[in-house]
Amino acid sequence: MSSVRAIAERPDALPSGGLRAAMRRSAPFWMIAPSLAFTIFVIGYPVYDLVQTSLHDVNRFGQLRGFVGTEHFATLFADPLFWSSLVRTLIWTVGVVLGTILVSVPVALILNDDFAGRGVARVIIMLPWAISLTMTAIVWRWTLNGQAGMLNATLFELGLIDQPVEWLATAGAAFPIEIAIGILVSIPFTTTVFLGGLASVPEDIYEAARLDGATAWQRFRHLTLPLIRPFVNIAIVLNIIYVFNSFPIIWVLTQGGPANSTDILVTYLYKLAFRFGKLGEASAVSLAMFAVLLAFTLVYAWMLMRKEANAP
Amino acid sequence: MIERYRGLAGVLSVAMLAATSSAFAATEVRVVVSEYSSQTGAIFEGMAKDFEAANPDIDIKIEVVNWDNLEQKLTTDIAGGTAPDISIIGTRWLAGYVKEGIAEPLDGYMTPEFKAKFIEAFMAPSVFDGKIMGLPVAASARAMYYNKTLFEKAGIAQPPATWDALKADAAKIKALGGDVYGFGIQGKEIETDAYWYYALWTHGGDLLVDGKSGIASDAGVQAANLYKSFIDEGLTQPGVTNYSRENMQDLFKQGRIGILLTGPWLRGMMKTEAPNVSYGVAPIPEGTTKATYGVTDSIMMFSSSEVKDAAWKFLEQAAFSDKWRTEFTVKEGFLPVTQAEAAAPELAGDPELKGFLDMLPYAKFAPTIANWEEIADTTSSALQKVYLGEADARTALGEAAAKVDSLLAE
Amino acid sequence: MSTRARKSILYWLLLTPLMVVILFPYAVMLSTAIKPAAEVMRFPPSWLGSRIELGNFLEMWTKTGFGRALANSLYVSAMATLLCLVVAIPAAYAMARFRFAGQGWYRQFLLITQMLSPIVLVIGIFRLMALLGLVDQLNSLVLTYAAFNLAFSIWMLQSYFATIPIEVEEAAYIDGASWLQSLTRIFLPLALPALAVTAILSFIFGWNEFVLALTTLRSSEKYTLTLKVFDLVGGRYSVEWHIVMAATLLATLPVAVIFAWLQRYLIRGLALAAVK
Structure with missing residues (x-):
């Protein structure tokens, strides 16, 4: 009598021939x-x-x-806006993903520990997830409005400024703000994944480590981190994919301006396709983006594998 | 799985067919309308209702789309073979449509009387190779709005007629102190380029000179330097590259800006949103010559439409009936495009509107070029560089002109 | 003071800066949504209007057709989630329980589809929907959202399925249950936490998606919430911010409530789907 386990683990062990087996x-x-x-x-x-x-x-x-x-690709590669958008996409992706991981790890560690009001804290940290990116970006556009926005209102009331600040007027201010908003909206997902990872770490190994006199940092560095590393990797890969393709924040806040100084590949793609009607070049951008992302992911996977191979 | 979804789609389309055929109407005409204000949808639904009452065999389906999405929606619709029968479009897109054979020539449908309804200047941009490819549906010319209260406080008796006078007045308004700004300059998103054309044209420049870009001409450089000087001398609101058209209008509604160049629609907003702000309307200031920006939106018919006669009937009997034209123009605050509208008591008796109409003889229209949007975007980016001080006017406009030339050659 | 109390204070202090930034936009929404319309643009700006204008919500509701958009968003997100699960469950089961030829390829295939985002493919997707006659149909979004969620869902479910001991199914099998019975009566109930997490994530995707909705939907009575709100802002001659903020605030509530209710479940589900 064959069992599910037999099917699962030793399909070759099944008797050959017969309809059931074939099925x-x-x-x-x-x-x-x-x-x-x-x-x-x-x-x-x-x-x-x-x-x-x-x-x-x-x-x-x-x-x-x-x-x-390959004419469209040639035109594309000759366009300086493509290259500047590509570079900015890399800055945007690395900035947002790195920032997200750096904030989310300590936040997840705190939220995993037992403290008064943890449930409330968890819900608040998850809140940005509840609004769509587009709406978040719209709210921030309004918040950052120089004349009537609440950010300036607050700074006025605190006496920190006496003239309205136009936050989105230059790329020097607008792009970091966009990255910060990108980080903010990526924290809930990332923290949730980390919390999932932390919850799967057995409590008793900490007890053992504590008895051995390990400091909190040592426990984090040598116990927690290796155990949640798979979760960190997953979060990095998924975030890279999401952030690289993320459109609404930059589109709603600056549409890639002023003077194309906050354009990333998706906003460049959108303008090419739907504003300028250059579908051929836009398709080339799409494929180039896919290639970059694939390369990114493969390199990352390769680095991971090498690391694992080197591990004792 | 694929079959299953084909099946699903089939069921849906059968259901849709059943829904439409069980109704009275046999022919459906899809009309895409751009959203000028929250009233646009209601006005066109009104037209459709009137029309359907007179033509029970035709069903008019109005789809209201906002301006930011309109071009993308039409593009994907045409690409997907689901184009509507008629649509309002920016007349500047018409060239691309004509080039691809997507727009239906309308001459064959028009009676001489119908043709004679229109004001010639607004019909002209929709004519290609002698054929009428679209009907002007909304027209605007731009003028100078000024805040009378601020002018009085600053001791300015007359609205400025020249750029020199405007600059002097802006300085006087700035000297009032407080949170008011002299002359508003737009530097973000749609029409950033247009805001600068006023200065370009009035300095004697033009967008196209002998088939090449004219933006880097002496007039263009002068115009850009003029705006830059407002920024450098603090005569405009700080951070111009963060001010879209809508933001500028908000400032004017708040009574915080002395002078603003914009279209007739602001009058309607002032009436409902800022009734306490006292303002006047005057022509765009002169440099070496007079000019304003004339813009029309057109209604066009798609050559792919299978119900062209019904669609035309709708245009002739409802959309371009004197009653509905007047209703639309009065409610949306545009300029009249037909003689009947211009003569209507609501519009003929309006002195501010006369200010706009008087400028029509000097109105310049954006050239009808297939890739106009990209050219406009290139120009806007160059201007933003100048406003931000990242490049001087001659370099930035020169680079932009070179790119525009290559776009023109495509 | 006890250690726990001290720890709690320290943690809250550490979390405060982040929470301020997270809650700031909500405060902005609330502040603007209850200001009288005429005061929204006033300079210098202030947090409080002269009075609380709750009528803005009423005005927003009637002016924008908010209820319809809410229903559309719920329909699309829920149906897409359902479709996604129905397709993903057998695939994840096969990945977790069987070794079969081409399994590696299939895994790569899923990862690659995960890398393609709607915006990159939007033109092709639109043409496909036009071919199917699904333009301006909410069901087109159901199809595409389900497809774009499939890879992630299969992967989530598969890692969780792999942690369920095979003996559970074997026992039922030996007791005479058919394979399908053991699957639906024993296995899936055990996998409920993972199903819930996958469902929530898929639902959020649908709730938040923008580009596909923007491209495929035409008539405003079909708009989803996100699109409806964008429509109030994009390319307007004038934006009524008090209405926009009232709409965003109200649009946020349903999902915020779901989160408050399910967050513990969410984390536990993820924890058990120990990633390999």
Whole structure:
């Protein structure tokens, strides 16, 4: 009599021949088939469409004309705005993800410990998750309004300024603010993942470490961190993907301005596609973005694997 | 799985068909309308109701879209083969539509009487190669708004007629102290470039000279330096690159700004939102010549439409009936585009509106070029660099002009 | 003072700066939403208006069709979550319980789909929806949201499924339950925490999504909440901030309540889905 375990662990152990066995062997394929078909249909077709568009002369309404090969990519790579947007995208992604991790680790450590009002604290930290990014950005645009915004109102009332400050007038102020908002909205997800990781760490090893006289920092460095490292890695990879593709914050606050100084690849892409009607180049940007992200993720995965291989 | 969703889509479309065919109407005309104010939807629904009462076999479906999304929505609609039958569009986009054969020429539908309804100046931008590709639906020219209370306090008797006078007046308003600013300059988002065209044109420059960009001409550099001098001398609000058109208008509504250049719609807002601010309207100040910016939005028919006759009927009988034209123009605060509107008592008797209409002979329109939006964006970016002091006017505009030239050559 | 009390004070002090920044926008929303319209733009700005104007909420509700947008957002998020789970559960089960040819490829495939975001594919997606006749249909969002959540959901569920001992199913199997019975009656109830977490995350995605809604929806009675609020701000000649803030504040409440209610569940679910 075969059991589920047998199917799971030793599919080769099943007697060959017979309809039942054949069905069992194909069972996992039937189980993944819907997801595969569904994804290929809803995501795969648009990707195919994207590749087609990037290789053809195309009008602003997406009607394909002649095949032009890599011409759109050449135009793109000759555009200084593409390169400056790419660099800014990297700054944006690294800034937001790094900032998020640096804030979320201590926050998660605190929220994992037992203290008065922890439930309330957890709910407050999760709050940014409850508003959509677009709405958050709209609220901040209003908050940062130079004349009537509440940030200046507060600074006035505290006597810190006597003239309105236009927070979004220059990239020097606007871009760091956008990164800070990016961090703020990424904290809930990241903290939740870390809390999940911390909750899976068994209590008793801390007791043992404490008895051995390890300091709080040593316990964190040598016990907690290695144990939640998989969670940190997951959070980093997912955040990189989300932040790299994140559109509403910058779009709502500055639309990439002034003078393209806060443009990242997604805002550049959006303008190319929907403002300027250059669908061919826009498709090329999409594919370039995908390539960068893929490279990013592969390098990261490779670094992790190397680290694990080197670990004792 | 795929089949299942095809099936779902099928069921949905059958349901939709059933819903429409069970109703009285047989022909559906989809009309996309840009949202000028919260009243726009109601005005067009009113037209549709009137029209459907007279034509029970035609069903008019109004879709109201805001300006920020309109171009993107139409682009994706056309790309996806789901274009509406008629739509309001910025006339500056029409060139691209005509080039791709998406716009239907309207001459064949028009009677001579219908054609004669329009004010020539506003029809002109929608004519391509002698063919009428769109009908002007909303028109504006820009003028100078000034705050009478601030002018009085600063001892200014007359609204400035020249840029020199304007600068002197702005200095006087600044000298009042407090939280008021002399001359408002827009430096963010839609129409940042247009705000500077006023200065470019009145200094004798033009956007296109012999098919090339004219923004880096002496007139252009002068105009940009003029605005920069307002910024450097503190005669405008600080942080201009954070002021969109809407932000500038908010300042004016608060009575915090002496002089602002903008369109007729602000009058309607002042009436409802800032009834206590006393203001006047005067022509755009002169440099070496007179000019203003004329802008029209057009209503166009898609060549892909399968119900063109019904769609035209709607335009002729409802949208461009004298009654609804007047209603629209009065409520939205635009300039009349037909003779009948201009003669209507609500509009003919309005002295402020006369101020706008008097400027029409000097009105310049944005050139109808297929990739105008990108050219405008390039210009705006160059101006922002100048306003921020990141580049001097000649360099920034020179670089922008070179890019515009290459865009024109595409 | 006891250690716990001292610790609590220290922790709250440490968390305060972050909480101030998090709560600041909420305070802004509230402050603006209850100001009389005429005072919203007043300079210098202040936190409190001359009186509390609750009528703004009423004005917002009638002017914007907020209730309809709320219903649309709920429908899209809930249906997309349901569809996503229905497709993801068998796939995650296969990944957790079977070793099969191409499993590695399938895993890579999922990771790659995770990297594509709606905005990058928006044109192609729109054309697909046009092909299916789903433009301006809420169901188009149900399909796309489910698809974009699938990879993450499968991965979440799979790591949790792997922690459920196989003996549980075996026992039921030996007791004569069919494989399907053991799956639905024994296995899935055990996986409930993971299902809940996955559902919440998927729901939030739908609740927050902007670009696809912006592209596929046409008529304003189909708008989702996010789109409705953006519509009040984008490309307007004038923005009525008191209305916008009343709308954002109200739009935030449902999810905030869900969080307050489920956050413990959320963390436990994640903890048990020990990531491999």
